[in-house]
Amino acid sequence: MGTSQVLNERSLQLLKTLVERYISDGQPVGSRVLSKDSGLNLSPATIRNVMADLEDLGLVHSPHTSAGRVPTVSGYRLFVDSLLTVKPLKSEDLTLLHQGLSVTDNNNDAIGVASRLLSELTRMAGVVTLPRREMVCLRHIEFLPLSNTRVLVIFVTNEQEVHNKIIHTAKVFSPSELQQAANYLNSIYCGRSLVAVRQAVFEELKEAQARMNQGMLDAIKIAQLTFERDNEKEDYVLTGETNLMGFSELADMDRLKKLFEAFSQKQDVIHLLDQCMKAEGVQIFIGEESGYQAFDHCSLVTSSYSVSDEVVGVLGVIGPTRMAYEKIIPFVDITAKLLGAALNPKSSSPS
């Protein structure tokens, strides 16, 4: 009411100071402190007026009448979106990231290392989704007969990753038939991405049926079983969950239990991370914004990571709402870029 424009420069400056202060101290911030800290040379009384306005707008909140103010989710959101001044990464941290994510033998190692780095350097929980298989190239496929119609399929992608599953075929194949099928599939599909393969399988099925080529038809049918859009759920690597047990925000056993249950169910976490795949760059969920009760008192700072300019996964940091966003955001950003680089297909190729 009083002020012409409620969210003026000054209020924002005060909100910024308040959030920064709360993040660093964890205590509700009073008008006295803000008066000294804001650099605005205002008396506590004035600040109290501003605070009342901010409270009306739902940006801050008073735990009880004689405590200072604490940012609400909207307050954090405004802070993160418009007020925050990111801090450059500590150079030691950068070194550690580079060191850890330099080229390794095994891609899965890189995922694990990234997760561990995220959690250890932030002292919160680190999470990295396994790269989506869709875009990777098929390199080799192999069938092994188990019993009757059960066949163990092994296929290798992107030079490193080995996948396997058991399929049930419609008819019984002899080992040599399986061998032939594998040879055939290897010869025509190697080097193509899995989506491309799935697509091609679909096309060629018709063609083979038309041409009445039984051998080819068998091979394609097995391929179809192998590459059918899988219930194969996405998965992630989570480390440093125990770091979360130190935070007073999560000292409540019930909350903590819900959170850890969500971690082991995985499902909610995966949904949440999936949403981040779409967005480029760093994305943040603050408190209840995520929509999952388990994360009510947590924030999630994520970034998608890409291999060859294609988004293949998401990584991030999970911590209490009250976290040092100005450090975490660049940290997550850079880790995502380095992980993408580490996963990039190596120039080396088979002799």
Added chain:
Amino acid sequence: MGTSQVLNERSLQLLKTLVERYISDGQPVGSRVLSKDSGLNLSPATIRNVMADLEDLGLVHSPHTSAGRVPTVSGYRLFVDSLLTVKPLKSEDLTLLHQGLSVTDNNNDAIGVASRLLSELTRMAGVVTLPRREMVCLRHIEFLPLSNTRVLVIFVTNEQEVHNKIIHTAKVFSPSELQQAANYLNSIYCGRSLVAVRQAVFEELKEAQARMNQGMLDAIKIAQLTFERDNEKEDYVLTGETNLMGFSELADMDRLKKLFEAFSQKQDVIHLLDQCMKAEGVQIFIGEESGYQAFDHCSLVTSSYSVSDEVVGVLGVIGPTRMAYEKIIPFVDITAKLLGAALNPKSSSPS
């Protein structure tokens, strides 16, 4: 001093009642309660005397002067070793176990299912070590050239499990050389256990050297790299950790954190479970007995499980010291037997 023989029938009966009562109620047990519950028709005063004796022996302990008594670790131990009357499994639970552990496609599934059953039916944490690979049979081996001296080796054991690792060879192999080596190794080692293979590789290396058969020598050398005693650490599947967050014994955040850290480090847990491999049947660690601080307030009820009469792994339940041993013990016992059965090589074999 007073009584001729300190640990007479009567004291044991009282200890038993006390432990049972404490396990079911979680409250220190007073002399009044024991007087009514023990079935011995003794006055509280008499019981107080006995309690004083038991306390001198370190079997029970009084949290403070006007609380009842609580069993100590030694008290639990005596109870578990000599006083406990095991209860048969609830028939519903037995059904669920049978159902869950009936033959499945994938051994790893069985491990996961076992762990989940353990945790869900006991409402504590369930743990199952992955079966030791040593005794399983090699079924198929395959090499895939990556770059220069890097070779991806894939091998399948026991009809189901696929393992892969990247090895660095001394010289550069062509794809066809690798194919030959794989063929050779498949022809002579298939069906043998991994230990046997490792042993045989060692023998044949000499022989091949003597015979100066280069092709064979190459194959053997690759095999050596493949099967060398691995740093491949044992691993386990742990589920239901979050169940532990409900117990008041573990309400202390510091304790809980230590415990969960141990779970994610894995190392201590593995050591502990390893000790259980040696023992036949059910083995129990109560509180500090384990020797690992993280488990100070937990008990671990384990049993090894066997495939074809060979111990290959351990499973168990982790919970607070105050757990219903009389139910958990048979439960773990039976689960171990059923898991062993489920893992037994299926009669079915490739056509």
Added chain:
DNA sequence: GCTAGCACTCGCCTGGGAAGAGTGCTAATT
């Protein structure tokens, strides 16, 4: 050897009171 009785200890809960922090409001000041 067992038991009744009793004084005692200790944890837990309650209530009161003082200290401290920070607010909202009002009236004065710029």
Added chain:
DNA sequence: AATTAGCACTCTTCCCAGGCGAGTGCTAGC
């Protein structure tokens, strides 16, 4: 009109005392 000083008020936290209840240890008696 915006800012500030002053003040009453609210609410939390800490501490302390006292009462209650549970259960003990000890002693004397059965």
